[in-house]
Amino acid sequence: MLTTKLILGASPITATTLPAFRSPLVRALAWSCFSETLINEITTATAVIHKPRITLTAQRLNWLNALDKDDIPLKTYMEEHCNSTRLGLVFESLWHFFLLEDPNTELIAHNIPVRDGKVTLGEFDLIYYCRISQRYIHLELAVKFFLGIPNKHAPLGLDQWYGPNRADRLDRKLARLTQHQLPLAHTNAGQAVIAQLGIDHVAQELQVNGILFHANTDNAPYPSLNIEHQRGDWLSLNAFQTAQEQESWRYIEKPSWLGAEYQTATPLENKHLQMAAHKPIMLINNKQQRRFLVADDWAD
Template sequence: MRLSKPGYRSIKPLDLQHFVSPYTRALAWACFSAPLVNIGDHPALALTPERMAWLQSLDNDDQPLRKHLQERCKSPRLGLVFESLWHFFLEQDRSTELIAHNLPVRNARGRTLGEFDILYHDHTLQQSFHLELAVKFFLAMRPGDIPLSAWLGPNSADRLDRKLERLQTHQLPLANSPEGALAMSNVGIEHCKAQLRVAGVLFYPQGKRATSACLNNDHPKGTWFSVQQFTTQKTEKEQATWRLLEKPHWLSADYQQTQGIEKALALATKRPQMLINQKLERCFVVPEHWPLIPNTD
């Protein structure tokens, strides 16, 4: 099912530049950037004018968000920070109520079968939702029409097709199982609708076109180069506009927390490195022989 419905608005890189606080920038990007894939249904999560105004007010005083992350998210791991940003949004939004998060689903013997990332209720729609979350950064192995298996994580081990299969076949159907229904009823939910939010960025080889089934046309995009391609195709002046963005800051795209291009290129000879410029455009620079491991099933 397509996510980009009429009236659906998403945060663009230019929008993010308007936010001074890196915390607000991370929240806006996590919750309102265009998703990577057209799977799920998000009518309750659109970026409305009211929500944009709320983001702006939060940018003027981000202390509530800072406090939330300090108290509720003790780990710098991207996935956990991403989830915690969503918790804050659903708790603060006037139309939504966060009912539970990371709720385990267990069988009669106590074995954990999975967990609900988020259960929330939308008062406007009078509907409860089971929302599964993921944030991923994938690089296309080659240009052209490619299968989802040809989108790899920077470490070459993660694959977009595997991630989506896990979400669709294991996580999303949890609510339809007897054990899932029992877990939901324990928090007061009898019926819910499943939603999937896969945020992130897809990176294209030297900016060349690559397409795959079910990708959202509006997804955040970047480019990737080998070290040699980056240094030969870009002048020193062009290279200097890019800075190393280390992983704790991938969500906030905080240009103030970047490091020089020299360090980025030195590190990129061993493992992929994300770069960012002042326009908040992103790219990866990777070792010459990326992917780093065989892409086998």
């Protein structure tokens, strides 16, 4: 289940400890920018890349509370800059809004293509300026929800974490970040793009948000992960129905995964259980804990 932590000063938050914001967008914003990450650092061929030094200070909490009372600026920004319900694009746009609004940061550019002639090598998610450290920073962003399938015949590894559709895997995602996206800034083409922005040098950071849904028998530590990473669990449809817990859980539509809240979630009905027989669905209970409900043969 998800870990619990009080918000005191600069403490990170989790899905279970989000303040009771009325606005779903403000909840998603707070979770995206200030919640516990899946990893604290990652090692590339050239450096150790850390998560951003951005915390939920009292000043930022006051800003979120004020925005919750009047979320029109956030709604307007999202309507003008994000016409998609894809979680990754919504997550990035929420970060753009935060970096534009926060007095300690300045968003320089985002989704910056890196080309070698006519060939596109990739893109930088964003570059921002931190007024506290007085540094330009290349920040890569990712948001992922993975389910763990422990392998009794192999040592613990990030290759045992799968996306709900089984097409995505945590180790592959991190390998893409370490071997391609982050090193792009050190290529001649990447350096040329940075110079075109009038910047001599960028530091690098990585923000990987998400929730890992552990099998109910999995309590093992994963050294590569943030020990405080946000946790949920997953159950097969048959185990869920046998436990007769249906009334304790509600259904979350995918666009709401970032800032889900029990009171506004959809009461669980038989049609949702039928959906789970074909593809995993996410649930939430009144403790704000998350669960994936999967077909009985999903983990086979």
